[in-house]
Amino acid sequence: MNATQFKQALTHVNLLDIRTPREWDDFNLGGFHVSLDTLLERIDEISKEKNWVIICYNGTQSLIAMRLLKAKGFTHIDHLEGGLEAYLSL
Template sequence: MSELKEISIKELPEFLKQDECQLIDIREVEEFADFNIGGINVPSHKLKEFYEDLSKFKTLIVACSNGTRSYIIAKVLEKKLPNTLILHLREGIF
C-alpha cells in the first residue's frame, strides 16, 4: 500500500485551484457550522452515502480539526475510490 500524501494548510489554496479538486471536511455538522475553511461537509459516519458523489472528483483533500479523524478517513477513501487522488490535510484546519 502506498503512503498517504499529506499537504499543509499553506499548500491548500494551490491544490484547490486545480480542476476537479474538492476539500471535504469530515467533522460533524455542528463542528462545521461553528468554523470551517470551505469545502463540503461529509461527516465521517455518513461517508458511505457519499462514495458515488465523491468519485466524480480527480482529487479529494480530507480535513478535520486536528488531522486524526481525517487521516483514518483518507485511508478508507484510498481503498474505496482507487481512481481518485486522496490527499490528507496534515494537522487539520486549526
C-alpha cells in the same frame, strides 16, 4: 499535504470536510461536507475523478477517511496534516 501546501492549493482542489455538522456550522471553508460517521453511506456522492483534500480539526479523522477512500479505489486524494488547527495557525 501540510498546511502551507494546503494554503497554496486551496483554490485548485476540492475540499471534503468530514467534521461533525456542529463543527461545520461553527466554521467552514466550503467544499463538500459529509461527517466521518456517514462517509461510507454517502461515498457515491464523492467523485473519484476529482482531486480531493480531506479536512478535519486536527488531521486524525481526515487520515482515517483518506485511508477508507483509498481502500475504496480513490486515487486523487490527500488530507490536511494537522487539520484546520494547523492551517489556521499559519
